[in-house]
Amino acid sequence: MEKNVLLAAENLGLKRQGKTILSDVNLSLHESEIVTLIGPNGAGKTSLIRILLGLSEASEGKVYRRADLRIGYVPQRTTINPVLPLRVRDFLQLGARYSDDEIAQVLEEVGVSHITDSAIQNISGGELQRVLLGRALLKRPNVLVLDEPAQGVDIIGQQALYKMIAAIRDHHACGVLMVSHDLHLVMAATDQVICLNTHVCCTGHPDHISEHPEYLKLFGDALDGMAVYSHVHDHEHELDGAIVCTHHEDCSHRHG
Amino acid sequence: MKIAVIVMDDFIINALVAGIGLALLAGSLGCIVVWRRMAYFGDTLAHSALLGVALAVSADILPILGVAIIGIVLASLLYWLEKKQDLSNDTLLGIMSHSALALGLIFLSVAQKQGSNVDLMAYLFGDILAVSREELVWIYAGVVLVLSLFAYLWRDLLSISVHEELARTDGVSVNRTRFMFMLLLALTIAVAIKVVGVLLITALLVIPAASARLYSKTPLQMVMLSMLFAMLSVVLGLGASLYWDAPTAPAMVVAAAIVFFVSSVVRSRR
Numbered sequence: 001m002e003k004n005v006l007l008a009a010e011n012l013g014l015k016r017q018g019k020t021i022l023s024d025v026n027l028s029l030h031e032s033e034i035v036t037l038i039g040p041n042g043a044g045k046t047s048l049i050r051i052l053l054g055l056s057e058a059s060e061g062k063v064y065r066r067a068d069l070r071i072g073y074v075p076q077r078t079t080i081n082p083v084l085p086l087r088v089r090d091f092l093q094l095g096a097r098y099s100d101d102e103i104a105q106v107l108e109e110v111g112v113s114h115i116t117d118s119a120i121q122n123i124s125g126g127e128l129q130r131v132l133l134g135r136a137l138l139k140r141p142n143v144l145v146l147d148e149p150a151q152g153v154d155i156i157g158q159q160a161l162y163k164m165i166a167a168i169r170d171h172h173a174c175g176v177l178m179v180s181h182d183l184h185l186v187m188a189a190t191d192q193v194i195c196l197n198t199h200v201c202c203t204g205h206p207d208h209i210s211e212h213p214e215y216l217k218l219f220g221d222a223l224d225g226m227a228v229y230s231h232v233h234d235h236e237h238e239l240d241g242a243i244v245c246t247h248h249e250d251c252s253h254r255h256g
Numbered sequence: 257m258k259i260a261v262i263v264m265d266d267f268i269i270n271a272l273v274a275g276i277g278l279a280l281l282a283g284s285l286g287c288i289v290v291w292r293r294m295a296y297f298g299d300t301l302a303h304s305a306l307l308g309v310a311l312a313v314s315a316d317i318l319p320i321l322g323v324a325i326i327g328i329v330l331a332s333l334l335y336w337l338e339k340k341q342d343l344s345n346d347t348l349l350g351i352m353s354h355s356a357l358a359l360g361l362i363f364l365s366v367a368q369k370q371g372s373n374v375d376l377m378a379y380l381f382g383d384i385l386a387v388s389r390e391e392l393v394w395i396y397a398g399v400v401l402v403l404s405l406f407a408y409l410w411r412d413l414l415s416i417s418v419h420e421e422l423a424r425t426d427g428v429s430v431n432r433t434r435f436m437f438m439l440l441l442a443l444t445i446a447v448a449i450k451v452v453g454v455l456l457i458t459a460l461l462v463i464p465a466a467s468a469r470l471y472s473k474t475p476l477q478m479v480m481l482s483m484l485f486a487m488l489s490v491v492l493g494l495g496a497s498l499y500w501d502a503p504t505a506p507a508m509v510v511a512a513a514i515v516f517f518v519s520s521v522v523r524s525r526r
Contacts, residue, residue, distance in 0.1 A: 053425060073422070078421075080419060083291055084291045084417055084418060084475060084478075085469065085472040085473055086418060086475060087473060087474065090475065091418065094415045094422075094423075119473070
């Protein structure tokens with residue numbers, strides 16, 4: 001195995017109750033690389049992630065994990081048990097003890113330092129997503145695994161989220177493995193896209209994948225009848241939704 | 257006359273000490289029971305305790321030991337079945353809970369027919385005023401053992417209660433922790449059998465923890481408050497039962513329920 005490979009799957013297969021969920025899957029994640037795993041519902045994306053994380057066993061094939069691997073895992077949109085009184089601060093302390101400074105720093109990095117002492121059940125879904133990301137970062141991971149981080153987040157929010165993930169990759173120099181069902185917004189930051197539908201349909205750099213016939217076969221019909229609308233914006237939104245003017249002084253729209 | 261007073265003092269003190277011991281266990285473990293929605297599981301273990309009593313009677317050992325043994329066996333069985341079976345957890349518990357209760361009742365009635373002096377009511381609803389010195393020693397051995405293991409497992413228990421999957425990725429052995437907690441619960445039932453009996457122990461696990469939830473901001477706060485509420489219920493219940501000559505275990509449960517309703521009202525008014 002090459003030295004800078006952090007995590008790899010070799011000829012991975014999974015059968016459950018006679019049904020083939022994964023077959024002959026190969027993938028590898030290198031240092032500071034962003035790999036995006038896409039595929040339709042039931043394609044086996046989450047099963048594959050669970051095997052890579054060591055949460056479940058494959059029926060065939062091998063998983064390679066580099067010896068010094070520290071995985072930070074951000075699960076699919078989830079809820080935290082509401083009967084348990086827990087502040088965001090306590091939640092971050094569950095895996096190991098961290099100093100107040102470390103916690104403040106990481107919450108700052110993911111942009112939610114204002115909720116440090118809020119009950120975790122009272123924060124919004126988007127905030128929870130960021131807290132989960134912060135929780136993963138506290139472990140100083142060299143691999144960050146994100147399962148559908150953009151689920152239920154609007155386009156503007158997704159953009160901000162992807163920018164943040166790219167910044168985290170640059171800052172922490174960790175490999176990122178991300179699951180998504182949305183190709184278009186991922187393409188900007190990602191190094192390699194793997195299209196999964198039980199087996200690996202195709203892989204490649206995002207610029208190429210949208211022309212790949214296997215990809216078109218998978219998503220072509222679903223995308224039929226939909227169009228891409230090109231926004232021509234003269235402003236951007238900050239994380240809190242405030243409008244930032246990006247053109248001239250005498251802009252006509254109202255500032256919030 | 258003077259002797260009578262001293263004797264009475266003695267059994268009340270024994271009862272109080274036993275009750276507080278149980279309150280410490282039920283209050284702390286009850287939080288996990290509430291967090292992990294294990295009330296029905298607690299019920300099932302408690303119902304199986306009658307089998308343990310029957311075993312103890314036939315083997316001529318203290319009931320608390322028989323109950324502990326049967327509880328550990330049943331917890332292991334349930335843990336194993338949960339992994340194997342396709343049935344949902346509550347169906348499985350429904351089967352085990354009532355079969356264990358029925359079996360226990362049959363065995364006890366057989367024992368009674370064979371002439372052993374078993375008071376069924378004492379095991380169903382406890383007999384705290386008859387706790388002996390020897391039993392007190394066993395109760396506190398249980399309290400110390402369970403509380404130390406609980407403290408040792410605390411971080412892992414908390415992690416799996418918040419989110420099992422995340423705990424697993426943190427390297428917590430989820431199954432081992434779950435199983436250990438089942439065993440601790442089995443031991444708690446054994447401690448409880450003399451104090452509140454098999455039918456009411458779940459109430460002492462759940463109600464003080466529910467009251468504590470209303471006022472807690474952190475998990476540890478909830479555990480501390482829950483122990484406090486459980487002790488309050490035990491003391492109030494014991495006092496009420498002596499004052500009005502009411503059955504003790506039901507009085508404790510009623511006291512716990514009153515504490516809960518008062519806390520709810522106070523809480524919602526703020």
